[in-house]
Amino acid sequence: MKLLSILVAETIKSHQHNFHNKLIYFSLLIWPALLFVTSYYSFKPFNLSDSSPLSAYMDVDQITMFLLTGYLGYIFFWSLVQSAWGMSYERQAGTLELIFLTPVSRIVVMFSRAAGNLLEAVWLFTGFTLFVLVVTGNAGDIHWWNVPLGLGLLSVSAIVWGGFLNIVFLFSRDAGILFTIFEEPMQFFSGVRIPVLAFPLWGKMIALIFPLTYVLEIFRDLVLNGKGLVELAEQFIVLFGVLAFLAIVSAFLLKKAETHAKETGNMVLF
Amino acid sequence: MIEAKNLGKVYTVKKKINFFRSEKEKVNAVKGLNLTIGEGEIVGLLGLNGAGKTTTIKMLSTLLNPSAGKITIDGLDAVKDAIKVKSMVNMIAGGERMLYWRLTGAQNLRYFGKLYGLSGGVLEDQIQNLLEEVGLTEASNTPVELYSKGMKQRLHIARGLINNPKYLFLDEPTLGLDAPVAKQLREMVKSLAKNQGKGILLTSHYLKEVEELCDRVYIIEKGSLILHDTPENITASVVKNYHVKIESSALSTSQQNRIKQSLTGCSIEFSEQGDSSEMQIIAPFDPTALIISVCIKESVAIQKLELKRPRLEDAILTLAKEKLA
Numbered sequence: 001m002k003l004l005s006i007l008v009a010e011t012i013k014s015h016q017h018n019f020h021n022k023l024i025y026f027s028l029l030i031w032p033a034l035l036f037v038t039s040y041y042s043f044k045p046f047n048l049s050d051s052s053p054l055s056a057y058m059d060v061d062q063i064t065m066f067l068l069t070g071y072l073g074y075i076f077f078w079s080l081v082q083s084a085w086g087m088s089y090e091r092q093a094g095t096l097e098l099i100f101l102t103p104v105s106r107i108v109v110m111f112s113r114a115a116g117n118l119l120e121a122v123w124l125f126t127g128f129t130l131f132v133l134v135v136t137g138n139a140g141d142i143h144w145w146n147v148p149l150g151l152g153l154l155s156v157s158a159i160v161w162g163g164f165l166n167i168v169f170l171f172s173r174d175a176g177i178l179f180t181i182f183e184e185p186m187q188f189f190s191g192v193r194i195p196v197l198a199f200p201l202w203g204k205m206i207a208l209i210f211p212l213t214y215v216l217e218i219f220r221d222l223v224l225n226g227k228g229l230v231e232l233a234e235q236f237i238v239l240f241g242v243l244a245f246l247a248i249v250s251a252f253l254l255k256k257a258e259t260h261a262k263e264t265g266n267m268v269l270f
Numbered sequence: 271m272i273e274a275k276n277l278g279k280v281y282t283v284k285k286k287i288n289f290f291r292s293e294k295e296k297v298n299a300v301k302g303l304n305l306t307i308g309e310g311e312i313v314g315l316l317g318l319n320g321a322g323k324t325t326t327i328k329m330l331s332t333l334l335n336p337s338a339g340k341i342t343i344d345g346l347d348a349v350k351d352a353i354k355v356k357s358m359v360n361m362i363a364g365g366e367r368m369l370y371w372r373l374t375g376a377q378n379l380r381y382f383g384k385l386y387g388l389s390g391g392v393l394e395d396q397i398q399n400l401l402e403e404v405g406l407t408e409a410s411n412t413p414v415e416l417y418s419k420g421m422k423q424r425l426h427i428a429r430g431l432i433n434n435p436k437y438l439f440l441d442e443p444t445l446g447l448d449a450p451v452a453k454q455l456r457e458m459v460k461s462l463a464k465n466q467g468k469g470i471l472l473t474s475h476y477l478k479e480v481e482e483l484c485d486r487v488y489i490i491e492k493g494s495l496i497l498h499d500t501p502e503n504i505t506a507s508v509v510k511n512y513h514v515k516i517e518s519s520a521l522s523t524s525q526q527n528r529i530k531q532s533l534t535g536c537s538i539e540f541s542e543q544g545d546s547s548e549m550q551i552i553a554p555f556d557p558t559a560l561i562i563s564v565c566i567k568e569s570v571a572i573q574k575l576e577l578k579r580p581r582l583e584d585a586i587l588t589l590a591k592e593k594l595a
Binding site for chain 1: 282331333335354363368369370371373377381386429
């Protein structure tokens with residue numbers, strides 16, 4: 001009940017903060033839609049027939065679906081990088097210190113913040129994805145019965161990722177470095193535009209750093225290839241291992257961050 | 271009762287020597303401070319900038335861990351039982367930060383109320399009561415960014431009371447406020463202590479405010495306690511001199527000499543202003559009764575008499591001068 005109450009409080013707070021003018025729709029829809037469209041047309045001049053080198057790693061006929069699912073997953077994860085960036089505002093405004101003045105469970109706040117922000121950030125692009133599926137006539141290629149599971153998996157993974165980032169931001173006064181790391185490299189190496197299998201070994205190694213890589217692989221297998229839970233059991237185990245690792249590291253870092261702040265008083269520094 | 275015993279806080283500060291090297295330096299922000307705050311009591315914490323007031327408040331409110339000493343709040347250890355203590359205390363700082371500006375006043379209170387575990391009707395009643403108490407009922411649905419400074423400060427007070435804390439720490443709560451708003455806040459603070467039995471710790475640079483509100487005052491300097499008493503006793507023990515200014519009918523030289531002789535131990539200066547005289551007396555006691563009786567005896571007509579009683583501000587200024595000397 002308390003968890004739900006904090007989740008609602010964080011969602012309302014995030015809504016009031018982020019939806020103060022209509023420009024927000026630019027980042028919610030226009031920007032990811034443009035990303036998708038530019039990627040799509042970047043592929044167009046190249047050989048996308050069965051003789052294409054890409055066809056060794058994916059069904060080239062499914063390029064639209066591949067990119068759509070890739071960007072959908074990316075928006076889930078990237079929106080929470082942006083949300084974690086908002087922690088800098090909380091620090092500057094002094095509200096972060098007030099949150100830590102209360103007896104609320106800090107881990108609940110950090111993950112509720114991620115969950116509340118996720119809902120706000122992805123609904124529009126999810127709608128856009130459905131719209132593109134219908135307009136391009138690709139709706140029939142989707143394994144719809146797997147979609148709820150896929151979206152649920154994407155959401156849970158993104159929330160764990162977002163909670164982790166929120167906690168990392170408790171240590172950091174400047175978010176710029178995370179923006180640099182997670183914007184273009186996460187988009188490229190997680191297999192949003194190109195299958196990870198197509199990367200050289202060093203690229204595959206980098207891909208393993210991003211949780212989005214594991215989620216996207218399962219998400220595409222569920223909704224594009226119609227694979228079932230049994231077939232994906234191994235991938236699920238790996239993903240849950242990654243998420244469990246992130247959650248444990250989050251809990252450890254959170255404790256460390258609060259202890260550090262109590263020693264140094266750095267929660268008011270910005 | 272809040273009890274801080276032998277409280278100390280050491281910060282480690284990094285000092286940059288050059289681009290590649292930095293040096294760690296220990297700064298003693300608070301040293302061996304003993305302090306108590308009872309229920310229904312308003313206690314002042316005074317000191318010049320950098321004296322350690324805010325650090326002390328943050329340790330009492332569990333935002334900082336002490337490097338030495340112990341804080342107990344109604345028997346609970348502020349470090350080991352921090353989560354329980356957090357439900358019993360709250361902190362209000364002056365200024366315009368620490369609020370969500372795009373949220374309305376009511377939404378701010380609702381958010382923080384939920385973090386304190388309040389919900390449903392209890393939370394809504396608490397929000398309505400607090401908004402009414404601080405006079406923000408009509409502005410409850412207005413975004414905070416449209417509030418005046420005074421309204422934001424009143425919302426701070428309401429936010430600080432959302433969990434109905436037993437102890438409240440006020441860090442410069444009237445900073446930058448207009449006189450009428452500051453007066454209103456002072457009355458509210460007085461009522462919180464006297465009518466609701468809350469223990470309050472107040473830091474303020476407005477010493478008249480401290481004098482008006484506080485039952486006891488702690489004065490700290492560079493983190494160490496230098497004085498602790500009631501404002502009256504501190505003033506009496508630090509400021510020894512009373513200042514009296516008298517405007518009277520013109521005084522002859524012989525009258526001036528006789529007055530000087532009658533007021534032994536006092537310093538007196540005379541000045542002539544047309545057909546009237548002015549006496550400036552500085553005495554280590556209240557010389558009013560004595561000077562009036564001397565004037566009557568000398569048939570001097572008193573036109574105006576001003577007595578400047580020593581104030582807490584004079585005491586702090588005297589202490590500051592002593593420290594600088």
